[in-house]
Amino acid sequence: MAGTAAIKKAVTCENCSLDNLCIPKGLSQTEVESLGEIVNRNTIRQKGEALYHAGSAFKGIIALRSGSAKLLGVDRNGNEIVVDFMLPGELLGFDGLSTQFHQCTAIALETVNYCRLPAQQIELLAGTIPSLSQILLQRSGEQFDSQIQRMMLMRRTAEERVACFIVQVSERLKARGYAELEFRLSMSREDIGSYLCIAHETVSRIMHHFQTLGLIEVRSRQLKIVNKKGLLALYSE
Amino acid sequence: MAGTAAIKKAVTCENCSLDNLCIPKGLSQTEVESLGEIVNRNTIRQKGEALYHAGSAFKGIIALRSGSAKLLGVDRNGNEIVVDFMLPGELLGFDGLSTQFHQCTAIALETVNYCRLPAQQIELLAGTIPSLSQILLQRSGEQFDSQIQRMMLMRRTAEERVACFIVQVSERLKARGYAELEFRLSMSREDIGSYLCIAHETVSRIMHHFQTLGLIEVRSRQLKIVNKKGLLALYSE
DNA sequence: CGACGCTTTGAGGAGATTCAAGACACGTGG
DNA sequence: CCACGTGTCTTGAATCTCCTCAAAGCGTCG
Known part of the structure; x- marks a missing residue:
C-alpha cells in the first residue's frame, strides 16, 4: 500500500x-x-x-x-x-x-x-x-460564555431547560452541517438530566409532554423537531 | 507636592x-x-x-x-x-x-x-x-474551573449550597490575608440567592437555621463562623 | 430623624424528586 | 434469525423541598 x-x-x-x-x-x-x-x-x-x-x-x-x-x-x-x-x-x-x-x-x-x-x-x-x-x-x-449561558438556565423551570437543550443541540448540529430538525441524541436521558440538573424521569416526562403539544416527535433517542418556534417560545418568555 | x-x-x-x-x-x-x-x-x-x-x-x-x-x-x-x-x-x-x-x-x-x-x-x-x-x-x-465547581453545587440542596458559599468566601478572604472567621458580606441576600439559584428568603432562613445549629453567628451582613467543620460536613456527605 | 431598601419570618402551594414497576431497545449468543 | 437478558426509557403515585406572596422588623444613609 x-x-x-x-x-x-x-x-x-x-x-x-x-x-x-x-x-x-x-x-x-x-x-x-x-x-x-x-x-x-x-x-x-x-x-x-x-x-x-x-x-x-x-x-x-x-x-x-x-x-x-x-x-x-x-x-x-x-x-x-x-x-x-x-x-x-x-x-x-x-x-x-x-x-x-x-x-x-x-x-x-x-x-x-x-x-x-x-x-x-x-x-x-x-x-x-x-x-x-x-x-x-x-x-x-x-467555554466560559457557554457556562454562563448554562447558569442562566438554572433559574428556569425544567420544561424551559429541556426546550432550550433541544434547540441548542439542533443549532450546534446545524452549524456543523448536520440535519437540524431530525437527529439521534448520542447521550442518555440520565446524561441530559445531569446536564440540566433535573431527574432523568423528568426529562422523559417533559419530552413526552412536548410530543403531546405537537412540538416534537420523540422515540427513544431519535428526535424530530416539528415546531421549533414553539420550543423557542417556551423559554423566551 | x-x-x-x-x-x-x-x-x-x-x-x-x-x-x-x-x-x-x-x-x-x-x-x-x-x-x-x-x-x-x-x-x-x-x-x-x-x-x-x-x-x-x-x-x-x-x-x-x-x-x-x-x-x-x-x-x-x-x-x-x-x-x-x-x-x-x-x-x-x-x-x-x-x-x-x-x-x-x-x-x-x-x-x-x-x-x-x-x-x-x-x-x-x-x-x-x-x-x-x-x-x-x-x-x-x-474561571472555567470555578464555573464547574458552581455547576456541581446546583445538584445539591439549598442548605448545602449556602454552607458551601460561606466556606468559600471564608477561604478566599483567607487567601488574601483577611480574617477568615469573621467578616462582612459585601453582597445582598438577593445577590447570594441569585448566585446560588435560590430565593433570597431561603438564604435568610437557612442562615438563621445555621445559627440555631451553632454553626455561625449572623446579624444582617456581619458573619462569624463558629463551627467551620460543621459547615464543611454539611456538604461533604 | 425619617424614609427607603434590605432582611427576616410565616403560610400555603406548585414543581420536581424519589421510589417502584413495567415497557422497550439493543446487543449477545445460541 | 430469533430468543434472551441487560440496560435504558417510560409512567405512576406519594412526598418533600423550595418558591411565591405578604407583612413586619431592622439597618443605613441622606
Whole structure:
C-alpha cells in the first residue's frame, strides 16, 4: 500500500474539513502548516472510553474530528455531573489549563476521532505563532460564555431547560452541517438530566409532554423537531 | 507636592502588594517592568457603578486592587443573574474574550480600585512576553474551573449550597490575608440567592437555621463562623 | 430623624424528586 | 434469525423541598 503516507497527509490541519471550526481558523497558511506538524492526529476512542481522566496530567488541547463526548465534573465525594457535551469541531481539555491536571473526565458517547495539540508545544508556539495564543484564549473564553449561558438556565423551570437543550443541540448540529430538525441524541436521558440538573424521569416526562403539544416527535433517542418556534417560545418568555 | 511621581510609581506592577495574586505572578523582573508600563492603573468606581457593561466592547483584562464586585450575566429576556463575585487580587473581563464584546456586566459592591491590561496590548505583548499568554490562558482556565465547581453545587440542596458559599468566601478572604472567621458580606441576600439559584428568603432562613445549629453567628451582613467543620460536613456527605 | 431598601419570618402551594414497576431497545449468543 | 437478558426509557403515585406572596422588623444613609 503506497497510500499510507498520503492518508497521513490527508488528515493534517492544512486540509482538514474542520479548519473553520477548529484551531486553524484565523491562522495564516504557513502557520497552519507548522501547526499541522506538531499535532498528534487521528487518535480513536470507542464509546464509553475516556479521552482523559480527572486527576490525570494535562497533555494538551483536544480537537474532536468526529463523534461526540461528554465532559464529567467530579467533586470531592466522587459525584459526577455532566458539565458539557462536545460535538465534532469543538475543542476540549481547558479544564486542565489552570492546574495542569484535568478537573474533568472526558468520555466518548460514540466512536470518536480526535487530534491533540501537545501542552509543551503550546508554550513553545506562543513565540512562533502569536495568534495561536489569541485563538486559544478566545476559545477558552467561549467555554466560559457557554457556562454562563448554562447558569442562566438554572433559574428556569425544567420544561424551559429541556426546550432550550433541544434547540441548542439542533443549532450546534446545524452549524456543523448536520440535519437540524431530525437527529439521534448520542447521550442518555440520565446524561441530559445531569446536564440540566433535573431527574432523568423528568426529562422523559417533559419530552413526552412536548410530543403531546405537537412540538416534537420523540422515540427513544431519535428526535424530530416539528415546531421549533414553539420550543423557542417556551423559554423566551 | 513633589510626591506625585512617587505615588504613581508606588502603584505600578513592580511593587504592587497583589503581585503574587495578579498577573505578574510567574513573570520575570524585566517582564513585570514592561507590563507595568502599559497597564492602566488606579481606576476607581463607587458602589453600584459598573466596571463594564454587557454588550460593550472588550477593553482588556481587569485586576481588582481593592474592593469587591459582582459579575452579572444577562439573557435575551433581560434577566440578570449573578455569575460570580470578584475579590481583591482577582482578574475579570474574560467574558469579553471570545466575541470582543462583554457578555456580562461587572458592578462594584463597594468602592473598588482596579488596573486594566488593554486588549490591544495583550496581542502585542504575546510576542514580547510569551509567558503572559500562558498566564492569561491559565487564569482563563481558572474561571472555567470555578464555573464547574458552581455547576456541581446546583445538584445539591439549598442548605448545602449556602454552607458551601460561606466556606468559600471564608477561604478566599483567607487567601488574601483577611480574617477568615469573621467578616462582612459585601453582597445582598438577593445577590447570594441569585448566585446560588435560590430565593433570597431561603438564604435568610437557612442562615438563621445555621445559627440555631451553632454553626455561625449572623446579624444582617456581619458573619462569624463558629463551627467551620460543621459547615464543611454539611456538604461533604 | 425619617424614609427607603434590605432582611427576616410565616403560610400555603406548585414543581420536581424519589421510589417502584413495567415497557422497550439493543446487543449477545445460541 | 430469533430468543434472551441487560440496560435504558417510560409512567405512576406519594412526598418533600423550595418558591411565591405578604407583612413586619431592622439597618443605613441622606
